Amino acid sequence: MGRKLFLELENCIGCRSCLAACTQCGGHDQRNRNYVLDVNPFVNRQTMPLMCLHCVNPACARSCPAQAIQIHETGAVLSALVEKCIGCQNCTISCPYGIPKFDVEQNLMYKCDLCIDRTKDDIPPMCASVCPSNTLQWLTEEEIAEKQQQHEMENGKWVTSMPYLESETNVKINLPGILQGKEKLF
Amino acid sequence: MLKDKFFREIENKEHPNEKLIKTHCSYCGMQCGMNLRVDTSSNKIIGVEPRYDWPVTVGKMCPKGVTAYQQTNHKDRILKPLIRDDASKKGTKEGFREATWDEAYDLIVNNFKTLQKEYGKDSLSVFSGVSMTNEKCYLTGKFARVGLQTRYIDYNGRFCMSSAAGGFLRSFGVDRGSTLPWTDVHETDCLFIAGSNTAECHPTSMFRVWEVQNRGGYLIVVDPRETPVARRADIHLDLKPGTDLALANGILHLLIENGYADESFIQNHTNGFEETKELVKEFTPAYTSELTGIDEDKIIRAAEIYGKAPNAIVMFARGAEQQHKGVDNVSGYVNLALVTGKIGRPKAGIATFTGQGNGQGGREHGQKSDLLPGYRKITNPKHVEEICKVWGITPDEMPEPGVSAYEMFELMHNKTIRGLYLLCSNPAVSAPNLNFVREAMKNLDFMVCSDFYLSESAEFADVILPSVTWAEDEGTVTNLEGRIIKINQAQEPIGQSKPDWRMQIELAERLGRGQYFRHLTSAKDIGEEFRLATKGGNADYYGATWDKIDQQDGVFWPCKDEEDTGTPHMFLDKKFYHPDGKAKICALPYRPPAEEPCEEYPLRLTTGRVVYHYLSGNQTRRIPFLKDMCPDPYVEIHPELAKSYDLSHEEEVRLFTRRGEAIFTVKITEAIRKDTVFVPYHFGHEQSINLLTIAALDPMSRMPEYKACAAQIEKLGVKESI
Numbered sequence: 001m002g003r004k005l006f007l008e009l010e011n012c013i014g015c016r017s018c019l020a021a022c023t024q025c026g027g028h029d030q031r032n033r034n035y036v037l038d039v040n041p042f043v044n045r046q047t048m049p050l051m052c053l054h055c056v057n058p059a060c061a062r063s064c065p066a067q068a069i070q071i072h073e074t075g076a077v078l079s080a081l082v083e084k085c086i087g088c089q090n091c092t093i094s095c096p097y098g099i100p101k102f103d104v105e106q107n108l109m110y111k112c113d114l115c116i117d118r119t120k121d122d123i124p125p126m127c128a129s130v131c132p133s134n135t136l137q138w139l140t141e142e143e144i145a146e147k148q149q150q151h152e153m154e155n156g157k158w159v160t161s162m163p164y165l166e167s168e169t170n171v172k173i174n175l176p177g178i179l180q181g182k183e184k185l186f
Numbered sequence: 187m188l189k190d191k192f193f194r195e196i197e198n199k200e201h202p203n204e205k206l207i208k209t210h211c212s213y214c215g216m217q218c219g220m221n222l223r224v225d226t227s228s229n230k231i232i233g234v235e236p237r238y239d240w241p242v243t244v245g246k247m248c249p250k251g252v253t254a255y256q257q258t259n260h261k262d263r264i265l266k267p268l269i270r271d272d273a274s275k276k277g278t279k280e281g282f283r284e285a286t287w288d289e290a291y292d293l294i295v296n297n298f299k300t301l302q303k304e305y306g307k308d309s310l311s312v313f314s315g316v317s318m319t320n321e322k323c324y325l326t327g328k329f330a331r332v333g334l335q336t337r338y339i340d341y342n343g344r345f346c347m348s349s350a351a352g353g354f355l356r357s358f359g360v361d362r363g364s365t366l367p368w369t370d371v372h373e374t375d376c377l378f379i380a381g382s383n384t385a386e387c388h389p390t391s392m393f394r395v396w397e398v399q400n401r402g403g404y405l406i407v408v409d410p411r412e413t414p415v416a417r418r419a420d421i422h423l424d425l426k427p428g429t430d431l432a433l434a435n436g437i438l439h440l441l442i443e444n445g446y447a448d449e450s451f452i453q454n455h456t457n458g459f460e461e462t463k464e465l466v467k468e469f470t471p472a473y474t475s476e477l478t479g480i481d482e483d484k485i486i487r488a489a490e491i492y493g494k495a496p497n498a499i500v501m502f503a504r505g506a507e508q509q510h511k512g513v514d515n516v517s518g519y520v521n522l523a524l525v526t527g528k529i530g531r532p533k534a535g536i537a538t539f540t541g542q543g544n545g546q547g548g549r550e551h552g553q554k555s556d557l558l559p560g561y562r563k564i565t566n567p568k569h570v571e572e573i574c575k576v577w578g579i580t581p582d583e584m585p586e587p588g589v590s591a592y593e594m595f596e597l598m599h600n601k602t603i604r605g606l607y608l609l610c611s612n613p614a615v616s617a618p619n620l621n622f623v624r625e626a627m628k629n630l631d632f633m634v635c636s637d638f639y640l641s642e643s644a645e646f647a648d649v650i651l652p653s654v655t656w657a658e659d660e661g662t663v664t665n666l667e668g669r670i671i672k673i674n675q676a677q678e679p680i681g682q683s684k685p686d687w688r689m690q691i692e693l694a695e696r697l698g699r700g701q702y703f704r705h706l707t708s709a710k711d712i713g714e715e716f717r718l719a720t721k722g723g724n725a726d727y728y729g730a731t732w733d734k735i736d737q738q739d740g741v742f743w744p745c746k747d748e749e750d751t752g753t754p755h756m757f758l759d760k761k762f763y764h765p766d767g768k769a770k771i772c773a774l775p776y777r778p779p780a781e782e783p784c785e786e787y788p789l790r791l792t793t794g795r796v797v798y799h800y801l802s803g804n805q806t807r808r809i810p811f812l813k814d815m816c817p818d819p820y821v822e823i824h825p826e827l828a829k830s831y832d833l834s835h836e837e838e839v840r841l842f843t844r845r846g847e848a849i850f851t852v853k854i855t856e857a858i859r860k861d862t863v864f865v866p867y868h869f870g871h872e873q874s875i876n877l878l879t880i881a882a883l884d885p886m887s888r889m890p891e892y893k894a895c896a897a898q899i900e901k902l903g904v905k906e907s908i
C-alpha cells in the first residue's frame with residue numbers, strides 16, 4: 001500500500017496513451033480527465049502531461065460551495081458527487097492548473113480521481129500503467145525519495161525535484177532536466 | 187523467465203461480470219501484452235486491462251494498443267460476403283450487395299477456374315500480409331502453391347521488413363530481427379538507433395531506451411527529423427534522407443582508424459574485413475559529412491562513443507531499410523557490430539524494430555515469392571522436397587518462385603496476372619507510386635479481397651469476404667525479439683465473418699484441392715502441421731508448442747525439439763549461419779538515392795508514421811480517439827523553408843513529384859532538416875502520400891524507396907510562373 005503517482009516530465013513522448021487509457025477506468029464513463037500539452041510545437045517535439053496533482057489542501061474542494069468534491073483517505077481528490085455538484089465551475093477556476101473538466105449537458109464537473117477504483121487496492125492508475133515512456137510511474141515513498149535525491153544538483157540551486165509547486169501535493173514531480181549533471185558510464 | 191527491474195507483481199483489476207483474456211496487441215511488432223475485458227453475459231469484448239505480467243512490456247501500451255479492442259465490435263465491420271456485379275464501379279465503395287458464402291465461393295471458384303483454364307495456373311496471384319498469425323501466414327503460402335497452384339504469391343513485408351531480412355541473411359546467414367531479448371535493451375551502455383522514430387512507432391520500447399541514459403549510458407539517434415526520441419539523444423545525427431550507407435561507412439572507417447576494431451573477433455569469426463577496410467577509407471569525416479549533411483564533429487563523437495562503449499546495441503528500422511539500397515544500409519550498420527565484436531553476448535548486438543505484429547514470423551514461412559516454411563528456399567531442391575513431404579505433393583508440382591510485391595502490380599498491368607486474392611493488406615494505400623498500383627488493380631479480370639473493414643483496396647474487388655479481427659481467432663505470432671507468443675480468442679466471430687484459414691480450406695475444397703487441406707479443422711491443427719513444416723529449417727519452430735509458449739512466456743526460435751527451451755540470445759557460441767560459421771563484413775560502395783533533388787524538384791520528400799496510426803490506417807482511422815488525435819495527413823516543413831515558399835502554418839499546399847501530387851496542410855517545425863519535407867503515410871484516396879513516392883526497388887530485397895525522393899511544393903492559388 002501507499003504508492004503514489006510520480007511524474008518525470010523529461011520522458012514524455014506525447015503519445016497520449018495516458019488519455020486513451022483514462023477512459024478505461026471503471027467509473028470514468030469513457031471520458032478522459034487530464035491533458036497532454038505540446039510545450040513548444042514550432043521548435044521541438046517536447047510534450048508534457050498535465051495531470052491532477054491531488055493537492056493536500058486542494059483549491060478545487062475548498063472553493064466548492066456545495067462540498068461536492070470529497071477527498072479519499074488515500075489523498076485522492078475525487079470527482080464531484082453527482083447529487084451535490086451544482087455546476088458552478090468554481091473548481092475549474094480556482095485550480096492552479098485548470099484540471100476539473102465540465103460536462104455541459106449534465107451540468108456536472110468531472111476530474112481525475114486517480115482511478116480510485118484501482119488505487120484504493122494499490123493497483124496502479126490506468127495512465128501510469130500504460131505510459132510507455134515511464135513519464136507516469138506508480139512508486140513507493142522510498143522510491144520517490146530516491147528519485148528526488150538523484151536529481152538534486154550539488155550547488156543546491158538547480159533541482160528538478162522541487163518540494164512542491166503551488167502547494168503540497170500527493171502527486172510528485174520531476175521537472176525536465178533529469179539528465180543534467182548525470183555522470184556518464186564512460 | 188527474463189523478469190527484470192521493471193517487472194512488478196501486480197494483480198489485475200477485475201470488474202464484476204467480466205472476465206479477462208490474456209493476449210497481445212493486434213498492431214506492431216512490439217506485441218505488447220494486454221488483457222481483453224469480456225462481458226460474461228454478452229460474451230463481447232468491452233475493454234482493455236494492462237497485462238502487468240508480460241515480461242517485455244509490463245502492462246505498457248501505446249494509444250493504438252489501448253484502443254485496439256474497439257476494432258472487434260465496430261460498426262464498420264463487414265458481416266456478410268459482398269459481391270459487386272457491375273465492374274464499372276471498381277475503385278469506388280459503390281455497387282456491393284450482400285451474398286451468402288456459397289454464392290461468393292461459387293463466383294470465386296468459377297472465375298478462378300476460367301482464368302486458369304484460359305491463361306494458365308499462374309494467371310492467379312495471392313497478395314498477403316503479416317499482421318496475422320503464423321498459422322494463417324503458413325496456410326496462405328500453402329493455399330497459393332497447393333490450393334491455387336500458382337507461383338505468384340508475395341506479401342506486404344516487401345514494403346516493411348524485406349531489407350532487414352536481406353541484410354541479416356547476407357551478414358549472418360540467418361534472419362532473426364533481434365540478436366537479443368528486449369529485456370537486454372536498457373542494460374546496454376550505448377544505443378545506436380538509425381532510421382527509427384521509436385517513440386511513435388514502437389513506443390513501449392521507450393522506457394528501456396530512456397533507462398540507458400538514466401544509467402549514464404549514451405543514446406545516438408540517426409534521423410532527418412528531431413523525433414521525440416532524437417530530442418533527448420546525446421547525439422542526433424541529422425542526415426539527409428537516403429544517405430545511411432555513407433554514414434555507416436564513415437563511422438566504420440573511424441572505428442578502424444581509432445583502434446576500436448576487435449582483431450581476434452574479426453580473425454576468428456568473420457570474413458570480408460580487409461576488403462571492407464579498404465573501401466571505407468574513402469569515407470573520411472569530411473567526405474561523410476559532405477554526403478550526409480551531418481556535422482563532422484558529431485560523426486566523430488558518435489564513432490568514439492560507440493567504439494568505447496563496453497556494450498552497445500545497433501538498432502534500425504524503416505528509415506534505413508526503405509531505400510533502394512536498404513539491404514546495404516542494414517549490412518553497413520551490422521558491420522559496426524561485427525568489426526568491434528559487439529555481438530554474440532548479452533547486452534550487445536543488433537536489432538531491427540519489426541513493423542508489423544508478425545513481421546518476423548510472417549516472413550519466414552512461405553508467403554514470400556521465393557521462400558517455403560522454416561525459411562527454406564523454393565530454389566533449393568532439398569528444401570522443396572522437405573516441404574513436399576509435409577504437403578503431400580511431388581516436387582514437380584511445386585510452383586517456381588514468383589515476383590516481389592510491387593512487381594506483381596507490374597504483371598497485373600501487362601495482364602500476366604489476371605486474378606488476385608488479397609488478404610490482410612491494403613496496397614491501395616501502402617504501395618509506392620499509387621497511380622500505377624491502383625490502375626493495376628482496376629485492370630484485373632477478377633479480384634477477391636478478404637478484410638474485416640471495407641479498405642481502400644477492397645474498393646477494387648469483385649468479391650469481399652468478411653474476415654475476423656485478431657481477437658476472434660487464436661494462433662501464434664513472432665514478435666520483434668524473435669519470441670513466439672500466443673494470441674488468444676476473446677470472442678466468437680461476429681456476423682458471418684470467418685478467419686482466413688477457414689476460408690482457404692473451404693475454397694480449396696471447392697477448387698478440387700480439398701485432399702491437401704481437409705484434415706485441418708482448427709488453428710491448432712494448422713499450428714501442428716506448421717511446426718512440422720519448419721522442422722530442420724533455419725527458422726525452426728518445431729519445439730515451440732502452444733503449451734511451452736504459455737509456460738515460458740513465449741519461446742525464442744530456433745527451438746528444435748521438446749527439450750529445447752529456445753534461443754533468447756543468438757550467436758552466444760560466436761557461430762554464425764554461413765557454411766563456415768563466420769559472419770560477413772560487407773564492403774559496400776555508396777550510391778545516392780535513386781532520385782536526387784534537382785532544379786525542378788529541389789526538396790527531399792520522406793515519409794513515415796505517427797503514433798496514432800498503424801500502416802495504411804484502415805483500422806486506426808476508424809477508432810474515434812485515434813482519429814481525433816490525427817484526422818488528416820500534413821506536410822512538415824522547417825520555418826526557413828516555409829519562408830522561402832511564403833508558407834504559413836496550417837496553410838494548404840500542393841506537394842508533387844514526377845509521379846503524382848496531393849494537397850496537404852503545412853505543419854511548421856524546426857524539428858526537421860531544412861532541405862527535407864515529411865508526410866505521414868496512413869491515409870487513403872487523394873490523401874495518400876504514396877501517390878508521390880518512388881518505386882525504385884532494392885536489387886536484393888525488392889523494397890521500394892519510400893524514404894527518399896525528389897519533390898516540389900507549390901503555394902495554392904498562385905501561378906507557377908510567379
Ligand code: SF4
Pocket residue numbers: 011012013014015016017018019036047048049130131132133134135136
Ligand atoms: S502516456 Fe506517458 S509518454 Fe504518453 S503522453 Fe502520456 S505521459 Fe506522455
Ligand code: SF4
Pocket residue numbers: 211212213214215216217218246247248249250251252387388389390
Ligand atoms: S501498437 Fe505496438 S507499441 Fe502500441 S500497444 Fe500495440 S504492440 Fe504495443
